[in-house]
Amino acid sequence: xxxxxxxxxxxxxxxxxxxxxxxxxxxxxxxxxxxxxxxxxxxxxxxxxxxxxxxxxxxxxxxxxxxxxxxxxxxxxxxxxxxxxxxxxxxxxxxxxxxxxxxxxxxxxxxxxxxxxxxxxxxxxxxxxxxxxxxxxxxxxxxxxxxxxxxxxxxxxxxxxxxxxxxxxxxxxxxxxxxxxxxxxxxxxxxxxxxxxxxxxxxxxxxxxxxxxx
Ligand SMILES: C[S@@+](CC[C@H](N)C(=O)[O-])C[C@H]1O[C@@H](n2cnc3c(N)ncnc32)[C@H](O)[C@@H]1O
Numbered sequence: 421x422x423x424x425x426x427x428x429x430x431x432x433x434x435x436x437x438x439x440x441x442x443x444x445x446x447x448x449x450x451x452x453x454x455x456x457x458x459x460x461x462x463x464x465x466x467x468x469x470x471x472x473x474x475x476x477x478x479x480x481x482x483x484x485x486x487x488x489x490x491x492x493x494x495x496x497x498x499x500x501x502x503x504x505x506x507x508x509x510x511x512x513x514x515x516x517x518x519x520x521x522x523x524x525x526x527x528x529x530x531x532x533x534x535x536x537x538x539x540x541x542x543x544x545x546x547x548x549x550x551x552x553x554x555x556x557x558x559x560x561x562x563x564x565x566x567x568x569x570x571x572x573x574x575x576x577x578x579x580x581x582x583x584x585x586x587x588x589x590x591x592x593x594x595x596x597x598x599x600x601x602x603x604x605x606x607x608x609x610x611x612x613x614x615x616x617x618x619x620x621x622x623x624x625x626x627x628x629x630x631x632x633x634x
Contacts, residue, residue, distance in 0.1 A: 423519060423548060427493035430594065431470075435499040439473050446542050447626045448570045451619075453477050455630070456568065460484035462536035465529075467520045467557055468492070468543025472500035472513065479509035488529050490518040520553035525560045534560050539568040545595045551604065558608075561633050567614075569605075569629040572597045577623030605629055 431438070453474060458464055462485055466475055469489030479487055487509075491497050497515055504513050518528050520543070525531045538557045544550045561567055572590065574597060575583035587597065602618065609616035612634065619628045 423492050424494070426594065427491075427546075428495050431493045431495040435471065435495050438471050438496075438499070442473075442542075446570075448621045448628050449474055449541050450477070451621070452539070452541065452568055452570045452628050453481060455628070456482070456537060456539075456566075458482040458485045458537060461486065463488065463531060463533070464537040464539070465489070465523075465525075465535045465560070467523065467538065467540050467553065468547065469500060469515065470496045470543075472504055472515065474539075474541050475500075475513050476503065476507060476509060479507070479512055485512065487513045488531070488535070489513065489515045490520070490523060490528065491515075492517075492519050520547050521549050521556055523556050523560055534562040534565065536562060536565050537568065538565070539570075541570050542572070542595075544569060544601060545571050545590075545597060546593075550598055550601065554601070554604065558631075558633060563633055565633050567629075567631045567633065569601075569631075570626060571601075573620060573624045573627040574599060575624055577620075578625060602627070602629070605631055 464485050465488040467490060469475055469491050472489055475487045475489050478485060494517055497517055500515055504510050514529060516528060525534055538561045547553045557567055605616050608614055614631050614633045617630045
C-alpha cells in the first residue's frame with residue numbers, strides 16, 4: 421500500500437474526531453505558532469497540514485500571511501477544505517494534495533519564489549522518507565527563511581513505562597520517533613548551512629526545532 425492509501429485509510433473515520441482527540445497530546449503546536457513571528461505578506465507552508473488546524477490559527481494570528489498546506493491524505497484535505505470554507509480566511513489559504521517528498525514551490529503551488537517559512541507539525545514522524553522530506557522542505561525555503569519542526573521526542577525525562585506505552589501506541593498509528601532527525605539538523609548547523617535552536621517540551625515529550633537557513 422502506498423502512503424496516500426495508507427493515510428487515507430488511517431484518517432477515513434479519524435478525521436471526524438482528529439482535532440478534538442489530538443488537542444492535548446500533540447503538545448507544542450500553539451507554542452510554535454506564537455513563536456513564528458510571520459511578517460506581512462510572507463508565504464508560509466505547512467507540510468502535512470492535516471485538518472488545517474494550524475493553518476487556521478496562523479491565519480487568525482497573522483492577518484496578512486499567505487498560507488499553503490499540502491498533505492498525502494485526501495480525507496484530511498477534504499476536512500481541511502470544509503473547515504476553511506466557513507472562515508474569513510479562505511482567500512489566504514491554499515491546499516493541495518501532494519507528498520512531502522515531491523514538493524516544488526512552483527510546480528506544486530505555482531509560487532514563484534521559495535517560501536519564507538516552512539513547518540512540519542507532527543508530520544515528519546509519519547513520513548516514511550522523512551530525511552528526503554526534510555531536505556525537500558529546506559530546498560523550498562528561501563535563504564534567510566526559517567524551517568520549524570514540532571514533533572515527538574525521546575521522552576527521556578518521563579517515566580520509562582510511559583515512554584514504552586506511548587511509543588507502542590504511536591507505532592499503531594504509523595508514528596515513529598527518529599533520533600537521527602536532530603542529528604541531521606545539528607549536522608546542517610555545524611556545516612554552516614544554517615542556525616539551529618532546539619527547545620525541549622514536557623520532559624522531552626516533544627521538541628521544537630527552528631532552523632534559520634543561511
Ligand atoms: C499527525 S498528522 C498532523 C497534522 C497537522 N500537521 C497537525 O499538527 O495537526 C500527520 C499528517 O501528515 C500527513 N502525511 C503523512 N505522510 C505524508 C507525506 N508523505 N506527505 C505529506 N503528508 C503526509 C498525514 O496524512 C497527516 O495529515
